[in-house]
Structure formats: structure tokens, C-alpha cells
Amino acid sequence: MVRTLTDLKPGEQGIISGFSDDQLSVKLMEMGCLPGTTVRYNFSAPLGDPICISVAGYELSLRLEEAATIFIIL
Amino acid sequence: MAGKLKVALVGNPNSGKTSLFNQLTGLNQQTANFPGVTVERHTGFCKMSDGSIAEITDLPGMYSLYPRSLDERIVAEFLLNHRSKDCPDVVVVVADATNLKRGLLLLTQIVDIGLPVVLALNMMDQAAKAGINYDLHKMQQLLGVRVIPTNARTGYGVDTLKQALLQTHTATQQPVYALDNDVLAVVKELREKTGVDNDYEAYQLLEQPVIPSFLSDDEKEIVQSLKKKYNLFPGKYHGAETIQRYGFIQDLLDQVTIRKADEEWKRYTFRLDRILTHRIYGYVIFLFILLLIFQSIFSWATLPMDWIDTLFASLSNYLSNNLPEGPLTKLLADGIVPGIGGIVMFVPQIAILFAFISILEESGYMARVVFIMDKIMRKFGLNGRSVVPLMSGVACAIPAILSTRMIDNWKERLITILVTPFMSCSARIPVFTILIALIIPEETVLGVFNLQGLTLMGLYLLGFFAAIGSAWVLKKLLRSAERSYLLLELPPYRMPRWNNVGITIFDKTRSFVVEAGKIILAISIVLWVLSSYGPSSQMKEAEMRARGEAAELQLAEDELQDKIAAYQLEQSYAGKIGKAIEPIIKPLGYDWKIGIALLTSFAAREVFVGTMATIYSIGSRADDENTIKSRMQQEINPDTGGPRFTFATGLSLLLFYTFAMQCMSTLAVVYRETQSWKWPLLQLVFMSALAYVSALVAYQYFA
Known part of the structure; x- marks a missing residue:
């Protein structure tokens, strides 16, 4: 089954395996979300969106629709 | 070297770049715009060890040479334009030592475009606290650029950095990225x-x-x-390039890292986030901070505002008493000095507001505000980042609109620009104060609340709802193919650096005084001329009439002067204009005198009180609002025989001032920011129409 970042629960980690959106992937990679990198889902904003993840040694927030373009393996 | 050494500071947001800039230049800074665009360019001067002066430019924060927002595009072009006379001799890349990867990505790009580079490895103290340790010598070797450890908070490493700037003349010859x-x-x-x-x-x-x-x-x-x-x-090889660069960086970090950070040092940040982004407490705390800001703008700023007011009033008095009488003295004492006073009076409020905003930004809290507000704001076609401009709009729309530049999506940025003037700015306060005092009784409701205070709060809320309501309408109307996204770093919480807060306050206040000052000053001169002059025979006749009546009533000299001023105003060009628009504003419950105040208010709202003062002939006592208030109370409406300022008229005026776009300076800034007359005109028409209709409905209903 293909998983995306949105399938993680708070505190869970995964490894980025790819992207479903070319345009966005370029920006995500610049921000350190490279394939092979470990990400951790930290918490979501009060209304469930956006979310906060730890990646490449810092905390990044992104919207669910963006997180959904990031494939991960657990 | 011929001329000054030109140094550019670049770096990721939150890398401490501006702190380093402040360390290098102190208050020796100036803000200009990049040619042709309104992205602010902060330059400052720094004395070097060899006695020469270096010109330092602080560029907006960015993650890569591939721009996402207007700010970033300007930086990219600034760095790519090697033939320009502004092209830097040396670029200082400021990188956060606790979070080095992304900083190095930008560094390798700048190395590759062939500019001489020095790496300032900033926040070394925090890195040390976090247990991070790098082999700087090796890093320097592998990167081929000077690496200077700094701590912009204490000034550590700044002198070494200056030395390095003098010694760095050549670019690294070996590109990091091998082109496809x-x-x-x-x-x-x-x-x-x-x-x-x-x-x-x-x-x-x-x-x-x-x-x-x-x-x-x-x-x-x-x-x-x-x-x-x-x-x-664009973007064809971008992904591959990023992967190659990060490959290089990871390789480098593997070789130079003696000790890696554990996440222990961020424990406080994680704990604080649990509260500050909490489902309930998160919003409660944000609301509390907003109330605190509000409270301070209203109560703490009043005292210095009164001082400034008094100061300018006495200066104006002094000038008119001590300079030789004539039109020039009158222009100075009645036009220019009160005009400048009207601008300077708002400085305390703007300073307090920007003190708060700067503290919130410095501490890292503002990123959390964007984070918790994004979903709500998006429903209205805005963006989490729109919160900052909307908050700033409570002091003044001009700096608020300038701060929309960090919104990378054009449609969301445009909507933010268009609705921000609905937020009740400080220029509306004097208008609201005097009208509320006129029509709302000073009563206590429910035991604790002051009815006048509640009314004022209601008007602010009304402005806020008008802003988000029209944002929602604009969201439906505007088409945009551009995607909206939010990729925002949540930096660790840090103590604000007071030096930076101070410089921000100074800088924002100065740009407000200059930006708004030019226009308000010009308008107040024009207004003064229009209301002081008229067809000379009619002006003379008005004076004679006043003298005649005064003799009959045996008025004292200053009362006579007031009467002359009042009669002459009616005959002046401003008076004639007021009479001409009377039919349009009559359904709102206004007469020609209020009409003049309305027209002049289109230059700037706060002019209302001053104009009212002139019109109701209070002359030298113009700055005492109580006096104006009692004069306004005594004003009779000849049609009804009752007072002019009834509840209906007052309410109608309050609504008009809540909604109307009455600020030339804001329109000018919107024009510059959107590069088109279409948007400021739309804003003017839409807001004025809303103001007119709501004032009309209110007056007709209550009259």
C-alpha cells in the first residue's frame, strides 16, 4: 500500500520515498525533504491543518494537501 | 580598492541575518527601495579595521536562488546582475549553525554564480549548547570559502568577519553543481x-x-x-540540482561534524508548542496577546500623544505670535506645523504596535500564529501569513501593506492588501472618540462595561468583519491559476534581541513618518489654502458681516476673530465645495460643514477633528477635544431646530468612517505594491460605496 505523510500519527516516523507533484516536490526538496530523509510527524494545528513535521534537523509546517504529495515508507 | 567595499548579507529566514546586520552597522542604516520596485533595501555602513568604510546591504531572507515570492525574486536578481554598479564585492552567507543544511544549499548556489563568499556560521552559542561541534578548518577547506563562527546576539566573531571581508576578493573557482x-x-x-x-x-x-x-x-x-x-x-533540472547539492552537503557534513545535536535542547520549544498551538489554549493565548496589544495602544499611547499634541499646538501658537504677520506665517502656523503634528501624533501608537510585532517575530511566536490561523484565514481567501498585516493595520495600513510581501501567493497577497484598510487604524481613533462622546451616553452596562468603550470595540469588530467578509467576496471573484501553499519553518523559541526590536521600531516609525508625512503634509497645505482663500469680495463681505454682528453682541477680540474665521470659511473655496456636495450627503444626515470635513478626510481621516475645529471656529483652542465637543453639541440643524449631531447623524458618521477608504497615503502605497491603478481605484470605490450605503441605511432608520 502506498502511504503518504498524512498517514502518520503524532510521534511516528517515516522515510520519504517520493513525490506525486513535480512542481511542489522541487520546493519540498529545497526545504530539506529529500527522498531517503527521515521525517517525524509532530503535531497538527488546532483545526487539524496545517501540520508540523521534523525533517533535516528542523521543524517545518505544511498543509495537509502538501503533505499528501509526499510518499513515505515506514 | 576604488570606492567602498560593497557587502551583501544573504541567508535563510531565522538565521540571525538581521541581528548580524545590526551588529555590523548599528543605527548607521538607511532604507531605500530597489530600483523600480518597492522591496525595501536596507543598507548600512560599517567601519573596517583598515579605516575604510564598507557598505552593507541586508537582503530579505531566502532559501534558494530560485525565487518563490517577490522578495526572493529581487534578491535573486540583485545577486545575478553582475554588471550592476551595486553588485556586491563580497557576499556574506549567514547560516544557522544549529540547522546548517539549508543554509549551505544557498551558499553553494551563490558560490556557483561566481561571487566571492564568506560563510558566517551564526548562533554558535546555541550550537554549542546543543552539543554540536564542527571541524571549521576542514569545512573551510572543503567549501573553499572562509568560515567565520559568529554569535550575532553578543557580537562574537564580528571583528574576525570584518577582517575576512577585507581579504576576500576572489570567487571559488570550483563549482559545486555540475550542470546537466x-x-x-x-x-x-x-x-x-x-x-x-x-x-x-x-x-x-x-x-x-x-x-x-x-x-x-x-x-x-x-x-x-x-x-x-x-x-x-523553469524547474526542468531543478530537482536534480537540489539532490546533487544536498548530496555534496551531506558528504561535507559527514566529514566535518565532530558531534551531532540531539534534540534535547529543543525540549522547551516542544513543550511550549504543546501549549501555544493547543486546540483551546492556543487561541485563548493569541486572543489575550491581541487584547494586550489593543490595551497598550489605547491606554499607554494616549499620554505621549497628548504631549505631542500640546507641543505642536504651542509651537504653532508661538510661531503665529512671534513671526511677522502675513500669509507665509499663517501657512506655517496654521497649515504646515499642525500638519506635521498630525503625523507625529501617531508615532507612539505605531511604535508600540511594532514593538509587539517585532517581539512576537523575534521570539518565534509569529510563525505559530501563522500556523494556527492558516486554516481559518484560507476560508476567506487569505493565508496564515495575512494575520501580521491585519494586526499591523490596527496601527496604520501603510506598514501593514508593505508587510504583505512575504505572502508568496499573488492572489492571497492582493486580497490581503485590498482588505487591510478596513482594519480600524489609529487615524480613526480621534474621529471615533469625539463622535462617541457626542452620541453615546457614559453609562455602565452589566455592572462593569463602559458603554462608550463597548461602542468603540464594536466599531473595531465591525471593521474586522468587513475585512474578512470582503476577502471572502474577493476570493470568489478573483481568478488565479497560481497554487497556494504553505511551507513555513517553525523556529525554536528564542528570547527576543532587544537591540533588534529597537531598530525595527525606529525603522518602521521612520518610514511611516516619511511615507504618510509627505502626503498628509501636502494635503494639509492644500486644505489650508482652500479654506483660507475665496473670492476676495465675498471674503471681505464675510468679515464685515462678522464685525457687524460682533459689535452688536459686544464680543471680545478673540471671539470676534473666531466669528470672522467661521464666516470666511463659508465663503472660501473649501466652503463652496462643501456646499456643492451637500445634496449628495444630505440623505446621510450631513450638512456642508460636515461635507468639508468628509472631503478633507479623504486625504487622511484624522484631519476630521482639525477641520471640525476650524469650521466650528474654535481657532486657537482647536486641540482641546472637549471644546470641540461642546461646540458640536451646540450646533443647530436649521431644518429641524434640534441639534445637528443627533444619534442618527453621529452613528451614520461613525459607520462612514469605519468603512470608507479615506487615506491618500494608503492608496499611493497600494498603487506601488500592485503596480496598477486598477486595485487602488477598486478599493476606493468599493469601500466608499459600502460606507455610503451603510451610513445611509443607519441615518434613514434612526432619523
């Missing part, structure tokens, strides 16, 4: 045709999302045709 084989031919062709001196620089010219504006028309044509010929489009 497919683009070598097109890069070669571009270099032959335009004389660009470096492969990666040529490649950047081809791959920028917008063809750089500094190129000549011929060169733009060449770039365009080459892109077509070789089927290049």
Missing part, C-alpha cells in the same frame, strides 16, 4: 551571445521563473529564443 550535459550547449551559446562570465550564472538566467528584468531587451530576446530552441522551462 543536456544544458551545456545552450549555456555555451548564451555565454557567447551575451558575455556572461560563468556557466552557472548563465544557467540561472535561463532557469529563473521570470526572465531577469536587468537584462537588455536584446538579451531577453536571446534568452527567450534559446529557451524555446532547447526546450528549457
Whole structure:
């Protein structure tokens, strides 16, 4: 089954395996979300969106629709 | 070296770049705009150890040479334009030592475009606390650039950095990124045709999302045709480039890292986030902070505002008493000095507001506000980042609109710009205060609340709802293919650096005084001329009439002067204009006198009180609002025989001032920021129409 970042629960980690959106992937990679990198889902904003993840040694927030373009393996 | 050494500071947001800039230059700074655009360019001067002066430019924070927002595009073009006289001799890349990867990504790009680079490894104290340890000597070797450890908070490393700036003249010759084989031919062709001196620089010219504006028309044509010929489009190799660069960086970090950080040092941040982004407490705390800001703008700023008011009133008095009588003295004492006073009076409020905003930004909290507000704001076509401009709008729309530049999506930025003036700015306060005092009784409701205070709060809420309501309408109307996204770093919480807060306050206040000052000053002079002059025979006749009545009533000299002023105003050009628009505003419950105040308020709202003062002939006592209030209370409406300022008229005016776009300075800034007259005009028409209709409904219902 293909998983995306949105399938993680708070505190869970995964490894980025790819992207479903070319345009966005370029920006995500610049921000350190490279394939092979470990990400951790930290918490979501009060209304469930956006979310906060730890990646490449810092905390990044992104919207669910963006997180959904990031494939991960657990 | 001929001329000053030109140094540019670049770095990621939150890398402490501005702190370092402040350390290098102190208050020796100036803010100008980049040519042709309104992105602020902060430059400052720094004395070097050899006695020379270096010119330092602080560029907006960015993550890569591939821009996402307007701010970033300007930086990219600034760094790519090597033929410009502004092209830096040395670039300082400021990187956060606790979070080095992304900083190095930007560094490798700048190295590759062929500019001499020094790396300032900032926040070394925090890195040390976090247990991070780098082999700086090796890092320097592998990168081929000087690496200077700094701590911009304490000034550690700043002198060494200055030394390094004097010694760095040449660019690193070895590019980090090896261009894709497919683009070598097109890069070669571009270099032959335009004389660009470096492969990666040529490649950047081809791959920028917008063809750089500094190129000549011929060169733009060449770039365009080459892109077509070789089927290049922005982003084609971008992903591969990023992966290659990060590969290099990871390799480098593996070699130079002696000790890695554990996450222990961020424990406080994680704990604080649990509260500050909590489902309930998160919003409660944010609301509490907003109330605190509000409270301080209203109560703490009043005292210095009164001082300034008194100061300018006495200065104006002093001038008119001590300078030889004549039109020039009158212009100075009645036009220019009160005009400047009207601007300076808002400085305390603006300073307090920006103190708060700057503290919130410095501490890292503002990023959390964006985070918790994003979903709500998006429903209204805005963005989490719109919160800052809307908050700033409570002090003044001008700096608020300038702060929309960090919103990367054009549609969301435009909507934010268009609705921000609905937020009740401080210029509305004097108008609201006097009208509320006139029509709302000073009563206590529910035991604790002051009815007048509640009314004022209601007007602010009304402005806020008008802002988000129209944002929602605009969201439905405007079409945009551009995608909206949010990729925002949540930096660790840090103590604000008070030095930075102070400089921000100084800088924002100064730009407000200059920006708004020019226009308010010009308008107050025009207004003064229009209300002081009229057809000379009619003006004389008005004076005679006043003297006649005064003799009959045996008025004292200053009361006589007031009467003359009042009668002459009616005959002045301003009075004639007021009479001309009377039919339009009559349904709102206004007469020609209020009409003049309305018209002058289109220059700036706060002029209302001053105009009312002039019109109701209070002359030298114009600055005492109580006096104006009692005069306004005594004003009789000749049609009804009752008071002019009834509840209906007052309410109608309050609503008009809540909604109407009455600020030339804001319109001018909107024009500059949107590069078109279409948007400020739309804003003016829409807001004025809303103001008119709501004032009309209110008056007709209550009258």
C-alpha cells in the first residue's frame, strides 16, 4: 500500500520515498525533504491543518494537501 | 580598492541575518527601495579595521536562488546582475549553525554564480549548547570559502568577519553543481551571445521563473529564443540540482561534524508548542496577546500623544505670535506645523504596535500564529501569513501593506492588501472618540462595561468583519491559476534581541513618518489654502458681516476673530465645495460643514477633528477635544431646530468612517505594491460605496 505523510500519527516516523507533484516536490526538496530523509510527524494545528513535521534537523509546517504529495515508507 | 567595499548579507529566514546586520552597522542604516520596485533595501555602513568604510546591504531572507515570492525574486536578481554598479564585492552567507543544511544549499548556489563568499556560521552559542561541534578548518577547506563562527546576539566573531571581508576578493573557482550535459550547449551559446562570465550564472538566467528584468531587451530576446530552441522551462533540472547539492552537503557534513545535536535542547520549544498551538489554549493565548496589544495602544499611547499634541499646538501658537504677520506665517502656523503634528501624533501608537510585532517575530511566536490561523484565514481567501498585516493595520495600513510581501501567493497577497484598510487604524481613533462622546451616553452596562468603550470595540469588530467578509467576496471573484501553499519553518523559541526590536521600531516609525508625512503634509497645505482663500469680495463681505454682528453682541477680540474665521470659511473655496456636495450627503444626515470635513478626510481621516475645529471656529483652542465637543453639541440643524449631531447623524458618521477608504497615503502605497491603478481605484470605490450605503441605511432608520 502506498502511504503518504498524512498517514502518520503524532510521534511516528517515516522515510520519504517520493513525490506525486513535480512542481511542489522541487520546493519540498529545497526545504530539506529529500527522498531517503527521515521525517517525524509532530503535531497538527488546532483545526487539524496545517501540520508540523521534523525533517533535516528542523521543524517545518505544511498543509495537509502538501503533505499528501509526499510518499513515505515506514 | 576604488570606492567602498560593497557587502551583501544573504541567508535563510531565522538565521540571525538581521541581528548580524545590526551588529555590523548599528543605527548607521538607511532604507531605500530597489530600483523600480518597492522591496525595501536596507543598507548600512560599517567601519573596517583598515579605516575604510564598507557598505552593507541586508537582503530579505531566502532559501534558494530560485525565487518563490517577490522578495526572493529581487534578491535573486540583485545577486545575478553582475554588471550592476551595486553588485556586491563580497557576499556574506549567514547560516544557522544549529540547522546548517539549508543554509549551505544557498551558499553553494551563490558560490556557483561566481561571487566571492564568506560563510558566517551564526548562533554558535546555541550550537554549542546543543552539543554540536564542527571541524571549521576542514569545512573551510572543503567549501573553499572562509568560515567565520559568529554569535550575532553578543557580537562574537564580528571583528574576525570584518577582517575576512577585507581579504576576500576572489570567487571559488570550483563549482559545486555540475550542470546537466543536456544544458551545456545552450549555456555555451548564451555565454557567447551575451558575455556572461560563468556557466552557472548563465544557467540561472535561463532557469529563473521570470526572465531577469536587468537584462537588455536584446538579451531577453536571446534568452527567450534559446529557451524555446532547447526546450528549457523553469524547474526542468531543478530537482536534480537540489539532490546533487544536498548530496555534496551531506558528504561535507559527514566529514566535518565532530558531534551531532540531539534534540534535547529543543525540549522547551516542544513543550511550549504543546501549549501555544493547543486546540483551546492556543487561541485563548493569541486572543489575550491581541487584547494586550489593543490595551497598550489605547491606554499607554494616549499620554505621549497628548504631549505631542500640546507641543505642536504651542509651537504653532508661538510661531503665529512671534513671526511677522502675513500669509507665509499663517501657512506655517496654521497649515504646515499642525500638519506635521498630525503625523507625529501617531508615532507612539505605531511604535508600540511594532514593538509587539517585532517581539512576537523575534521570539518565534509569529510563525505559530501563522500556523494556527492558516486554516481559518484560507476560508476567506487569505493565508496564515495575512494575520501580521491585519494586526499591523490596527496601527496604520501603510506598514501593514508593505508587510504583505512575504505572502508568496499573488492572489492571497492582493486580497490581503485590498482588505487591510478596513482594519480600524489609529487615524480613526480621534474621529471615533469625539463622535462617541457626542452620541453615546457614559453609562455602565452589566455592572462593569463602559458603554462608550463597548461602542468603540464594536466599531473595531465591525471593521474586522468587513475585512474578512470582503476577502471572502474577493476570493470568489478573483481568478488565479497560481497554487497556494504553505511551507513555513517553525523556529525554536528564542528570547527576543532587544537591540533588534529597537531598530525595527525606529525603522518602521521612520518610514511611516516619511511615507504618510509627505502626503498628509501636502494635503494639509492644500486644505489650508482652500479654506483660507475665496473670492476676495465675498471674503471681505464675510468679515464685515462678522464685525457687524460682533459689535452688536459686544464680543471680545478673540471671539470676534473666531466669528470672522467661521464666516470666511463659508465663503472660501473649501466652503463652496462643501456646499456643492451637500445634496449628495444630505440623505446621510450631513450638512456642508460636515461635507468639508468628509472631503478633507479623504486625504487622511484624522484631519476630521482639525477641520471640525476650524469650521466650528474654535481657532486657537482647536486641540482641546472637549471644546470641540461642546461646540458640536451646540450646533443647530436649521431644518429641524434640534441639534445637528443627533444619534442618527453621529452613528451614520461613525459607520462612514469605519468603512470608507479615506487615506491618500494608503492608496499611493497600494498603487506601488500592485503596480496598477486598477486595485487602488477598486478599493476606493468599493469601500466608499459600502460606507455610503451603510451610513445611509443607519441615518434613514434612526432619523
